[in-house]
Amino acid sequence: MSGYTSDPRIRPQELLPWIIAIAAFFLLPEYLSLGARVLVYILFALSLDLILGYAGIITLGHSAFFGLGAYTAGILGAKYGVTDPFLQLLAAALAAALLGISTGAVILRTKALTLLMLTLAITSIVLEIANKASSLTGGADGLSGVQVAPILGLFKFDLFGRTAFIYCLVALFLGWLLIRRLLYSPFGAMLTGIRENTARMHAVGAPVYWRLVLVYTLSATMAGVAGALLTQVNQFVGLNVLGLEPSGDLLVMLILGGVGRLYGAFVGPVVYLIAQDYLAKQYPEYWYFGIGVLLVVVVLFARGGILGLVDQWWQALSRRSSSARASAR
Amino acid sequence: KIGFITSYSGLNGNLGPYMERAVRLYIKEHQKELPPGVKIELITRDDTGPNPDKARQLAQELVVRDKVNLLAGVVFTPNALAIAPIATEAKVPFVIMNAGTAVITTRSPYIVRTSFTLWQSSYPLGEWAAKKFKTAYTLVSDFGPGHDSEEAFGKAFTAGGGKIVGAVRAPLQNPDWAAYMQRVKDAKPDCLMVFIPAGKTATAVMKNFADLGLKDAGIKLIGPGDITTDEELPNMGEVALGVITVHHYSAAATRPANKQFVADWKKEFGQNETPNFLSVGSWDGTALIFEMIKQQKGKLDAERSIEIAKQWRFDNSPRGPISIDPETRDIIQPEYLREVKKEGGHLANVEIETLGTAVKDPWKELQKKK
Amino acid sequence: MVASALETQQLCKSFGALTVADHIDFRLAPGARHALIGPNGAGKTTFVNMLTGAIAPSSGRILLGGEDITKVNQAARVRRGLGRTFQITSLFRKLPVLDNVALGIAERDGVAPRMWKPASKHKEIIDEAAHLLATLGLSADARTPVQDLPYGRQRLVEIAIALGLKPGVLLLDEPAAGVPSQDSGHVLDVLAGLPPDIAILIIEHDMDLVFRFASRITVLVQGQVLVEGAPQEIAADRRVRDVYLGEATHA
Amino acid sequence: MILYVISVGLSVTMGLMGFINLAHGVFAMAGGFILSTAMARFGLPFPLAVLVAFVVVSAGSIVLERLLYSRLYAAGELAQVLFSIGLILISMALARLVYGNLAAPVFLPDYLRGQVHILGRDFPTYRVFLIMFSALLIAALWFGVERTRWGAMVRAAVDNRAMAQSVGINTRQLFMATFALGSGLAGLGGALGADILPVQWSYPFEHLVYFLIVVAVGGLGSLRGPFVAALLIGVADTACKYWIPEFGAFLIYVATMAILLWRPMGLFGVRA
């Protein structure tokens, strides 16, 4: 995947997620609101995969951008009467990008645990600000009354979540196209280089640090858009979009799906959120036991996440079939 | 069909069961009063804590997919606020059984609250304290309800001639209270008003209060009932003795309705279990729902249900006679002054005085005056 | 033409109390074939690390093509034409050999930050990389991940990356270490075939290689330049024999 | 401030062994519950109950290490993160099942209650005791790890497992013992701290951030680090809450950022 020796054409199986999503729209109309949530998280996870899976930046603070995007859209919609959804998205993207570039420039010189803690500190500080600035954000009560005008003046966000689902799906599709393009480009190859061997990348003349800031900002922007989508779908923003918990959840989802594979960001949230939703309905007090077991099992038996496991099976299968072919000859 | 949303997991996941148990207990005991052929189906959902988007998704599904006639539950204010538009849009009555921020009921005409508002306890507390003490210090958790409590107490206390010598807001997740206690100690107030969310943090506060010798320094610890919830008292131990709180409910109250309630609770869930104010809010909320069902013979209409709620009086609540304010759809209830005492070898919130028998939400009253 | 491709003036470095570079004045002439030798721990790697900017000198100046680059960071030095190989192989282990080289070429060409056109459509980069691999006899391994190559071939990839940067000055830290003596000749041929205007500084303990390759040798001992001269002079120098070459000179 | 006793255990597993063990709080929680049970159910005196907590938790952790952790030493940090989060979730559900919703009650013996008078100010006795106790603990550990061959062997095994075996170190046994020590210390910390940080099923998650901060600020691979960091953060936090309570919640994060930007490896870190 990605790099100078890879084929950038879209393979048939890459269309699978989109086919499934469209099928879900028609076949499971009652689950669209969960569906929209899942789509938002996929976009969010994609943005994380870009920096974690490809550039090797580990973070527990990605919710800072998600949350900032969510609040930017929310505040515009609730307090300033900016109700056009695209304007809200744009503003959220800008705000998140700004935060991304300014924090990235400070923290990206560090690595590993230190970086992890710095990112965590940033999102915690943003969370605290959101809590304190209750006149703007509603504080712990959350920001309600977010107005979102119908999309293109035509499609109103309905109770069934149809508009929300399609809207998020389109946004995700665009985001995916963009990231995919990026990953197959020389820039993507360069990111892989940084992840594999940073010292070497310095030694071939790459301004590693600035490149990291750039990709961090891109990722932040995307996370901001995802946050804004969540606000628009819910017409509400709560403090839970910030802080350790959403970042941790996201990280878990991505690792669960498989890091650095692009589609891990699809599989992870789908499995995690649906498992959570299902288990929580069955065992509201103990559902996380099931999630815990899922995580442990995945770690023990599927290094590289669920997609890693699929890969292994696929390889075993094709090896067997090719050896069968060989022996047939 | 009732869609019941509360918090079973996350840091405050212990709260949900108190609510659900009360609802189930009420249904179990009163099932036979329902009109023939009517059965209540309770669909429980976990919103995982203060998590409005999850709550909203759940409410939406309950309405759209499960086609519930009523929504109920909710521990946290943001979740209630996020659900409010859905109640409005889908025209589904929404009975709030805990979330206590004053504004909630204004957000949808379909919301009825059977729990409390923080103003209801903190304001009378302030009035009462003003008569006993000259100076007070307030310590609250830095979030919506904390701010409410601080403001309500402060307003009442100063209106009654007292003086707030200091106010401090602590982070919601705060493991160590020593610094705050030292600060309070140095300010030497007559009393310290504390509000923090119900649970074990309260225990930590109590222990710190005692460890740093504030009690010995003659400072009285007071607060809304959240700081000495009945189930936490055993964990606090001796240090909680003498703490004065104002609240609408105490498991130790001697009203027959309450004695019955507590006894049934213990029988159902075990001798070591005690109901708390979340249970009572939910119990009474369920009573209200039963009333709606009975009056409409099982066919629920949203507007009618709300009308019924507005007229509702319930004299037999474990907390005493309560009713719903027809103007605000908020609860009207008695407030009690309690002190932590030892009763039969156990600590209990003993009601020592009734501060008001029909307290409306003071915040809404003040808003009206403006 | 400038007088020196690379030059240091009074370059010093110490780690705590230990002085590893002691006022080194060093000149690398344009197109030079220069070797740096010296006992273990003399400070050769440290010296190269200062030249490339991997570590900062305690004092002194470094000039590249006459310009002061003492404060310039590592990546920028590379862009100004200073290439290197590592004593301990440092490659993109999981990536194919071709990508290893292409990443460097893309940086040199300024293609690396492009985000739209797929990398595999950048034919100019790929062709150049493939050509380079061919000259080093690595064509067959182009698509093999580096980590699956035997150590000796990895050393060649190391050199290929450096060459892909088309440096004006090339610093080689023990390029033939781990390459069997039969094959080190091949490495030597590759180096000999480089354009004559590239100045090369090589660190090597294999004296066969050093004396065949270098036209000038500097001997570093305890952070100081002991002598500098033509290979014959060095081989004959008593002091160099005492501290470094020993009796069994392989020259 | 109890955090450091708990975090010391973490600096053994995480710092010394290099395992990103976010589930550290699980062992601390277990320690707390065991203490509570030992005192309430079996009527053990406090010091003995603390000892029991230490022993039982280490013993239990050996089982976990053999069954699960040992398979993950070589795995990447992401796998370790995922695994330990999974473990946290499982243990929370189990703790809730067994101990119910409420915090486990812990009552200190009278000789540890009250205040002591030092330098004209009152300090809670128990806290003073804790600080002194952990200082002793650190001194002992520091001597054990940084001054003996055992410590060097652990560090060698972490640096390069295969090579450590090649010089005759039984890494399997060594890691098991070290892990048991780290977890046992967590259990000890959880037990000692139960009075200040009440032990409840949600414990492992609640304090996770604080543990991480202490270890990151202290620096990986160092034992003094977390101790100093916990003390520093504890004192700074307390002081700031006292002087400028408005910024209480920001402080700990701002301080963490400042220290980490100033010293990216932590105060005493040897490994990034």
Next chain:
Amino acid sequence: MPDALRLSTVRAGYGETVILEDVALALPERGSLAVLGRNGVGKTTLLATIMGHTTFHAGAVFFGGRQVERLPVYERVRLGIGYVPQGRDIFPSLSVEENLIVAARPGKRWTLERVYDLFPRLAERRHHRGNQISGGEQQMLAIGRALMGNPALLLMDEPLEGLAPIIVEALLKSLERLLAEDELAVILVEQHAKLALQVTREALVMSRGRVIHQGASRELLADPERLAQLVVAQ
């Protein structure tokens, strides 16, 4: 005289991949063996297999009369095998001295002092951390570390790489002395065939995971053409 080490029809590799095919060799006590061959023929894999770092598929390894191929690595070390790995593998966060101490095993011949005598440089750098010494110093440390275990058999994978000629000379001399005086057997993998042949009694040439020649070192040394032919053969 019993063999110090004997391998019979060993098949081993990494996971499923088999690198060594049917390798057999015998090394007498106090014997010395040079292993030659081009890059990637499996020399390192051979030593790693004797240590126990590879996946063992078939065959047997005897050390001092005991069958050891199923023993864990550290047990073999405790029985008396010392290892100088290719690439040195110094413990970076340990000091030079700690690197030596962790490897110490009881035995009379090698102590810190003797290692420091052999490499005075290490004594000067004793408090430096493993990653704060030069490449050559690391190489010396790797050798010293292996000696600290007081091995009966020493496996050395390109131990001369990166060492200054004068050190190489000293090292070879002391190696010869060790072989003469101590009860030590040595397997030496080396790219510099000539040097390796000079100090060893026996030599072995590998190609693609197999042994293609085994004989006295002297013979090969005397016949450079045959040597070149064998080593280049692939």
